[in-house]
Amino acid sequence: MKAMILDAPGGLDRIRLADIDDARAPAANEIRVRMKAGCINYHDYGVASGRAPTEDGRILLADGAGIVEQVGSEVTDFLPGDAVLTCIFPQWRSGPPQVSDFSQTPGDGVDGVACETFTGPVGLFTPIPRGYSMAEAATITTAGVTAWRALLVNGPLQAGETVLVQGSGGVSLYALQIAKALGARVIATSSSSHKLARLRALGADHVINYRDEPEWGRLAHEWTGGKGVDHVIDVGGPTTLPQSIEAVKIGGHIAMIGLLGGLEAKIPMIPVFAKQIRFQGCLNGSWQDQADLVEFLATHEIRPVLDRSFRLEELAEAFRYEESGQHFGKIVIDI
Helix, strand or coil, rough: CEEEEEEECHHCCCCCEEEECCCCCCCCCEEEEEEEEEEEEEHHHHHHCCCCCCCCEEECCCCCEEEEEEEECCCCCCCCCCEECCCCCCCCCCCCCCCCCCCCCCCECCCCEEEEEHHHHHHHHCCCCCCCCHHCCCCCHHHHHHHHHHHHHHHCCCCCCCEEEECCCHHHHHHHHHHHHHHEEEEECCCCHHHHHHHHHHCCCCCECCEEEECHHHHHHHHHHCEEEEEEEEEHHHHHHHHHHHHHHEEEEEEEEECCCCCCCCHHHHHHHHHHCCCECCCCCHHHHHHHHHHHHHHHCCCCCCEEEEEHHHHHHHHHHHCCCCCCCCCEEEC
């Protein structure tokens, strides 16, 4: 089969198309999937760029959707012809956090889905939402589940509350759409007036250009009538945390889901104590979280925002496009 692999020590120029032997039949508790679409995320970029080193020759990508070709003798959840998508943590079935690394995550600790066929344990898969295309389904695993866990499990978000989302990446867009479906108000930030207009079109109740308004946290706080926002989806870490703290209400929740601004943060501690803020790190979610989200998306007829599609052999180009920051929504890979 064709697969996109990463040669050590990593780097986008070290991604190449390879022919891989895929003759192995699924074991008793495994399924074999004909991959149809993948999706790139910041974590995948970290692996591909060499920032998060993996084994030499690793097949890339965690998020993918496809059609079941063959099932193992003990598999009862799926049949050939079923449409499925991968999970990030197959060992985390449900409940509170149980993992702290990516040792069993496709495209990192084990081979990923940037390939024509993929065989893995049945617990690595859920169905896709009813009516979804393969490309749409492939966007769910990282971005959708992270937003779901941050808001619905760790929140938990209630109708009428206010959520602040940052930028127009996949997690922020899923969080916006999930929050609106549940009757919440949403404040969205971006440095692009064009993207802000698109965020409004998706349902954002208020938008702020953080390049024009460096004190966007104060503005968000003021927009709530001086109460502050209930939940912040923080993607920047060091570059956004001070303003997220400014924006959130007393007793509010800041979901830490990204480190786009780096690894070291200077946190203003006085307002953290004074507001009694609850910080919650969010490293994706469980199999059950993904299954619940799949049903929610179908019930509420939420469709993900797709930006561009690249062919499998154009994976490095897709990562370079992600680097540019031009995208609005998810970048998908046609397999």
